[in-house]
Amino acid sequence: MPLTTQELHTRAQKIRLILTDVDGVWTDGKLWYVPGHGEEMVEVKAFNTQDGMAFRWAHAAGLKTGLISGRESPGVTHRARMLGVTYIYQNFLEKIPPYEEILKQSGRSDAEVAYLGDDLPDLPLMNRVGLGVAVANARSQVKAGAGYVTAAPGGDGAIREVIELIMEAQGTWAAVLEKYGVA
Numbered sequence: 001m002p003l004t005t006q007e008l009h010t011r012a013q014k015i016r017l018i019l020t021d022v023d024g025v026w027t028d029g030k031l032w033y034v035p036g037h038g039e040e041m042v043e044v045k046a047f048n049t050q051d052g053m054a055f056r057w058a059h060a061a062g063l064k065t066g067l068i069s070g071r072e073s074p075g076v077t078h079r080a081r082m083l084g085v086t087y088i089y090q091n092f093l094e095k096i097p098p099y100e101e102i103l104k105q106s107g108r109s110d111a112e113v114a115y116l117g118d119d120l121p122d123l124p125l126m127n128r129v130g131l132g133v134a135v136a137n138a139r140s141q142v143k144a145g146a147g148y149v150t151a152a153p154g155g156d157g158a159i160r161e162v163i164e165l166i167m168e169a170q171g172t173w174a175a176v177l178e179k180y181g182v183a
Contacts, residue, residue, distance in 0.1 A: 002146070002147065008147065008165075011131045014112055015112060015131055016064065017108050018065045019067065022071070025116050025135055026048075027047065028156065047079050051157060053160070057176050065083075065086060067085060067088055067089065073090065095124065114129060115129045116162055120141065133146055135152070135153055136158065137153035137154050
C-alpha cells in the first residue's frame with residue numbers, strides 16, 4: 001500500500017542498502033537472443049546509463065547496493081561489477097535466502113533496506129524491507145503491495161528515480177546537483 005509523502009521521506013532517510021531485481025527493473029524485461037558461435041544463442045540485455053550513473057552517486061554517498069535475480073546472466077554480472085555493486089546474487093527464484101545472507105554480511109536491518117521489484121517473486125522482500133518499491137511496469141499485484149511506485153518504468157530510469165529520492169531524503173542529493181552546476 002502506498003506510503004504518504006512523510007512516511008516515504010522518513011523511511012528513505014533510514015536506507016543504507018538498496019537491493020533490486022534485474023529483469024524488469026534494470027531492464028525493460030525483454031530478453032533478446034542473437035546467434036553466437038555455431039548453433040549457440042547469446043542473450044543480450046540493455047541497461048540504462050542514467051541508472052548506472054545513479055549507482056555511482058549512491059556509492060559515493062555511502063550507500064551499498066545489490067541485486068537478487070531469478071536468472072543467471074553474464075552480462076548482468078559484468079554490468080554490476082562495472083558499477084561497483086556489492087552484492088550479486090543470481091539464479092535465485094526464492095529471494096529470502098540470499099537476502100538473509102546479505103543482511104548478515106552487511107550488518108543491516110530490514111528497516112535499512114530498500115528493494116525494487118516488478119513481479120510476484122519480489123513481493124516477499126518488498127513486504128519485509130523498510131522501503132518496498134515497484135517499478136511503473138510492475139504487475140498490478142506488486143504495485144498494490146509497494147510502499148512506492150516509480151513514475152519511470154524498469155530499464156528506463158526507475159533505479160535512478162529511487163536513488164535520487166533516497167539521496168534527497170538523506171540530504172546528499174544537493175551535493176550531486178552542485179557538482180554539476182545545478183542549484
